[in-house]
Amino acid sequence: MRDESPIPLVFKVVAGLALLVLLLPLAIVVLAGLNAGDYLTFPPQGLSLRWVKAFLSSPVFLSAYFYSFLLALAATAISTVIGTLAALYLARSGSRAAAFLRGYFMLPIVLPGVVLGLSLYVFFTTTDIGLARTFTGLLICHVLVTSPFVIATVTASLVGFDVSLEEAARSLGASPWTAFRKVTLRIIAPGISAGCIFAFIVSFGQFETTLFLSVPNREPLPMAMYISLRYKFEPTAAAAGIFAIALVVISTIITSRLVSLRRVFRA
Amino acid sequence: MKNWIKGVAPTRRGFLKGSAGALALGSGVNLFNINHAFSQDVVYDGTVFDAGGATLRIAEWGGFWEEIIRKELLDQFEKDFNCKIAYESSFPWFPKFVAGGPQKPPFAVVNWNYGEMFKTAAAGDFFVPLDEVLANLPNAKLIWPFATENGVGVTWSYSRYCYAYRIDLVDPKPADFKTFWEEKFAGKRGTYITSNGLQMDFFIAACKLFGKDQYDLEAGYEAMRKAMPMKISDFTGNMQALLERGEVELAVQHDAEVYQQMDKGVKVAPMLWEEVKPILTQTKTVSRYIEPTEKKLAYALINRTLETKLQSVMGSTFYQRPVNRDVVITENLASKGVTNTADAIAGYWTPDWKSYNEHEEDIVETVNGIFAG
Known part of the structure; x- marks a missing residue:
């Protein structure tokens, strides 16, 4: 027996259309990658693994x-730690x-990526602190862009969080760190996990900021594709x-499985 | 105020320093250079030297271009000169130069197309004067004069602007520059977005051929209006795809890409513009304020790019034309009628990029409006 109220048909249709719009670009990318022709065109001129092999044998890609x-x-990793602390x-x-x-x-995600990338590049260059076009400089930029996503998701998971649970642990003799680790962290784990996934996806696909901060002899994938x-x-x-x-799909599955396992252990 | 005056109370030493500075300023000497390592003379005589593991920062195109340049030039260069190449392909270069200012150039050697090179040159004292560069390139005596007539950098490879047309769909073949505007090509002709160098050159050529001269922007705008409807592409690669599929029958291109498509079996051919002969150049500059060893390496690298070996590789791999007079045109280009003679290179035309850059904002806004319909 189901208690849920029935979802109106129009909602289902709209949701289905939204799902289609979201998945269609992915399908196009996959089909374009399996194109047998010489150029990136859609619809593909036949299907082939030619370009998949080219990718797998390309040292650049x-x-x-x-x-x-x-x-x-x-x-x-960095933005998860920083973001979680900031959210707390x-x-x-x-x-x-x-x-x-x-x-x-939230400013780093409110600002256009090009503006942020250029601003950081100018800052690194004019201050001469040795970060312009270095891996550390690029990493700082990615942490700036990804941290807000962790902050947002962890903050959401902390809404309605009952602090008395942590206080109860403390009253039973747990140290602050133990109480945080065994009570708070477990409750907000889904939020952290979601933040992790967002952070990874955003960093992996980051293009605008990378345009200005990329490191010589090293191209991230979005740059190589461009x-x-x-x-x-x-x-x-x-x-x-x-x-x-x-990669993104696998990362998402692994992360969600890890969170589920944690729930199993907790149980 | 009193303290400030007190602080600069005249002394003999202060007077001498001040006088020297004033003299230097008066004689046009850049004070930045005084006693700075950058001001040391660098002379390169064409021989291989040990750079002691120094790094040479270069900016050049990425992808397959980078693969070939590394394989055919840079790998051996690193071994010969005991140096490391820091290769950056994250175009554009202009903001990176301007952000740091002339004294902190992001790269020592940069490969440019004309438009952005002239924009950067106009923005500050970024580059070693061309005369000084040429004095350090023994191989410069082997190149055609047009390769250095731009006054900023050394052109080491180039292709010619043209139209690409479908030989099976366009009959008769395009006769001249203005063929592009014939009614039968409405919706089947193609050019590029305004940030693409090919569109810039096409626009300036249209100004010159439809108006009084290359500065007649109104004539250029009118030409763009009359060319609508047309397909607007981002990159030449995308245009190649449109041509192959027959969605575009006549498009602005440069001949190297057309020859590549021809050898892949695509039914296209170039129609080289003869009324004006602009060229799409690969031009290298040397940044002015860099350490002496890196500067010497920069000269050595450019000198080597002018050698016949690399110029031939650029021809056989990218269908690029050589600037070295001694290069024998490779078969893939020779079969298309390309030659490397004084007659063949006569009349090449360089648009006034300084003027274009000064009016760029207006041009971009207006032409974007036209393209948007």
């Missing part, structure tokens, strides 16, 4: 792919500064897109 992966991984502060502080900081932390389209317009870029989509 493969190194760009793994470079982007490592960059996104590092950015995600924002959720628990009643000061006026917290209200101001809530908006301030350059390929600019000069050759081959479907290798779309084939790279297939692997990028696959």
Whole structure:
């Protein structure tokens, strides 16, 4: 027996259309990557693994792919820690500064990426602090862009959080760290997990800021794809897109499985 | 105020320093150079030297271009000169130069197309004067004069602007520049977005051929209006796809890309503009304020790009034309009628990019409006 009220047909149709609009570009990328023709066109001129093989044998694309992966991984790890701490502060502080900081932390995603990238590049160059066009400089930029997503999701998971649970743990002898680790962290884990996924996806696909801050001899995947389209317009870029989509999907599944496992352990 | 005056109370040493500075200013000497390593003379005589592991920062196109340049030029260069190449392909370069200012150039050697190179040159004292560069390039004596007539950098490779047309769909073949505007090509002709160098050159040529001269912007705007409807593409690669599918029958192109398509079996051919002969150049500059070793490496690298070996590779791989007079045209280009003679290079035309850049905002806004319909 189901208690849920029936969903009106019109809602289902609209939801179905929305899903189609979201999935259609992905289908186009996949089909374009499997194109047998010489150019990135749609509909494809026959299906073939030609460009997938070209991607797998291209030193430029493969190194760009793994470079982007490592960059996104590092950015995600750092922004998850920073974002979670910031969210905890924002959720628990009643000061006026917290209200101001809530908006301030969101600035990197409010600003156009090109503006942020150029501003950072000018800052790094004029201050001469050795970060212009270095991996550290690029990583800082990615952390700036990805942290707001972690802050937003963790803050959401802290809404309605019952602080008395943590206080109860403390009253039973748990240290602050233990209480945080065993109570708070477990409750907000889904929020952190969602933030992680967002951070990884945003960093992996980051193009605008990377345009100004990319490192010599190293191209992240979005740059490599752009350059390929600019000069050759081959479907290798779309084939790279297939692997990028696959990576994001796999990361999402792994992350959600990890959170589920945590729930199992907690149970 | 009193303290400030007190602070600069005249002393003999201060007077001498001040006088020297004033003299230097008066004689046009850039004070930045005084006692700075950058002011040291760098002389390159064409021989291989040990750079002691120094890094040479270069900016050049990415993708397959980078693969070939590394394989055919840079890998051996690093070994020969004991140096490291820091290669950047994240175009555009202009904002990166302007952001740091002339004294902090992001790259030592940059490969440009004309438009952005002239814009950067106009924005500050970024580049070593061309005479000084040429004095350090022994191979410069081997290149055609047009390669240095731009006054800013050394052109080392180029192709010619043209129309690409479908030989099976366009009959008779295009006769001249103005064929593009014939009614039968409505909706089947193609050009590029305003930020693309090919569209810039096409626009300036239209100004010159439809108006009084290349500065007649109104004539250019009117030509763009009359060319509508047409397909507007982002990149030449995209235009190649449109031509292959027959969605575009006549398009603005440069001949290197047309020859590539021809050898892939696509039914296209170039119609080289003869009324004006602009060229799409690969031009290198050397940044002015860089350390002496890097500057010497910069000269060595450009000198090597002018050698016949690399110029031939550019021909056989990218269908690019050489600037070195001694280069024997590779078969893939020779079969298309390309030659490397004084007659063949006569009359090449460089638009007034300084003027274009000064009016760029107006041109972009107006032409974008026309393209948007």
